[in-house]
Amino acid sequence: MSTDPTTPGEGGRRGLLGAGAVRELADRLGVRPTKQWGQNFVVDANTVRRIVRAGQVTGQDHVVEIGPGLGSLTLALLETAGRVTAVEVDPVLAGALPDTVAQFAPDAAERLEVVHGDAMTVTELPGPPPTALVANLPYNVSVPVVLRFLELFPSIERVLVMVQLEVAERLAAAPGSKVYGVPSVKAAWWTRVRLAGKVPRSVFWPVPNVDSGLVSLVRHAPPETSATREQVFAVVDAAFAQRRKTLRAALRGIAGSGEVAEEALVAAGIDPRTRGEQVDVAGFARIAAELMARVTT
16 A cells, blocks of 8 residues: 555545655655654544534635644644644744645545644734644644633634543543533633543654543633633632632631631632532632622722
8 A cells, every 4th residue: 555645645535645645745744743742643534534523614615724734634633624723833834734645535625724832822814714623733732722712713613632531531521520620611611511532642743652532612602700711720720729728718818817717718609618529600700709899899
């Protein structure tokens, strides 16, 4: 079976990368995946097709992809999306991606824009406002990147990311779950979150020592509250700083005293003896509003 990166190879469909093509592209570029940037390249064409389907990408979408790497997912996105903007921190990979797309999907090349930059510092994107974020995210920055892009780009309606399974489960966790925490609440502020499936280690090169999961996030209106998002998130951070503490104790610092914290919790309809993992995002929004009313008066 051919592994020439200019032919379909074992990708199974013209324009998609298979394992041999990924490795040959990497060799040609002198690229070796680095832990610094959390690089694990997808080498299975069926997986990238699955990601695009799960992301409900259409021809009307301007998709932003974070960390496109060698272009496996980028090529799959370009088969369906109207436009793709890929943000890549590695200068070699950022420089090579347009050439890869020109080789494998020449008709789609004009619909790709590559931004060489760090997703944690990028503040604007070229072209029309993005409508979706679809990415295989490095494990070490996955949650901050998702939350940052939801805040920066309100036009993003849908997010589908492949992340470490443990992170995926945390993002999608419901109140009362052992893994429910700060990422769960903050993601729920912006979106409806669900675990969209699991991904085996074998689809990556190099093979990671953890499994991965797909997370779907669909934007919705935040809870109604007189508190700002920053104030709500500060309450969330405080509530989970020491998980074993009751909310009365955990929020003492923000409230100024345990008595004020208890008063705000009762007014918000929350038992002061409750712990953070039992409260949903709407509850935290009520708590923040009551706290701020007392702290600022």
